Amino acid sequence: MQRPSVKERLTGAAFALFDERGYEATTVDDITERAGVGRTTFFRAFRSKEEVIFPDHEALLDAMRSRLAGSTQQTALVAVREAARLVLMHYLGEGGLAQARYRLTRSVPALRDREIAGTLQYQRVFREYIHTWMGNGEDTALSAELMAAAVVTAHNYVLRRWLRGLTDQPETEFETAMATTLARFAEPSSAEDPGSIVAFRTTKSLDTVLPALRTILGEPG
């Protein structure tokens, strides 16, 4: 068994105390005492009591950026899905800690606000990359924002189901949710594309629109 790092010991001690005494009533001194380290060690690892609670968003955002930076418009949907999966896998890897954090942030409004605001950072990173792939024009700014919001929404939907104990198949659910979500944003754009998406709204019969459809698909009339 691997020996827990100082950060892990402090986190474990903090969450145990939050459970026993409540978040507000627990001090940094309580945490360091329980973990058997000094205050200096605590403040080398975390800026504040609040910091102990949250995942290392900066490290996660960097991992996401690395995955997205290797992509182009042609592979955008795969990159977006995999970058989102990196974040999900981090939470799943935390196991009980992620679930304890979820219970805690639900019960302390300021922590809940910060947790929610944190997810916006992920949305912003997705939006930046997606908007770049779309050419960074003002005409695609809203589309990029909508796609980023959809990805984060689908990710959070599955994550929340797992945190609440509503699923023990989060990875499978993630794949399905992402596929459904990204299909709304799929555009035929490369030779590797498995086909074309055809979408139209009509009150006419199929035969009436067929010649136009054939033209679109480049088929003989």
Added chain:
Amino acid sequence: MQRPSVKERLTGAAFALFDERGYEATTVDDITERAGVGRTTFFRAFRSKEEVIFPDHEALLDAMRSRLAGSTQQTALVAVREAARLVLMHYLGEGGLAQARYRLTRSVPALRDREIAGTLQYQRVFREYIHTWMGNGEDTALSAELMAAAVVTAHNYVLRRWLRGLTDQPETEFETAMATTLARFAEPSSAEDPGSIVAFRTTKSLDTVLPALRTILGEPG
């Protein structure tokens, strides 16, 4: 000219002081002194200094709920657009106050977190109504969530452009943004519907998929 209410006087005094001295350095006593009212009056109007900053989310959410409650699945898209427009119009009506709040919340992290978390409340209300219209099944939970997120994202996109001074046509931009956004979620559902949306992904020729398409449309093979 209408005489400002006590709430408006307190809000005006608070924002003026936040601008002059900064948010942290301003106390409730400073605000009541500037507004020429007592502490009791302040705490009858607001629970805390922080409360002065934010719009009356509860009143706005209630207005939204009233608009949405009058709708059914048939008129869902119109109801959603109009409920979102209610919120936009409230901010536009605030004018300079909304812009001062925006500058302030950008500069104080805890206020920014709370502002962001506040928008999630709107998303939740949209999701509840949309999910009800979709039949409240587990199979439509993600779709409802995605649509609610899209509506709030489009609304915030236009609102933010106006708050930043990037547009002086927020109402027109809102109509366009909402139309683009909701088109992704349009489903044929009523006699008033202007037609059907057909969407498919295929690598096959049109003739290959035609029999299946005819079946779907209820046309003779």
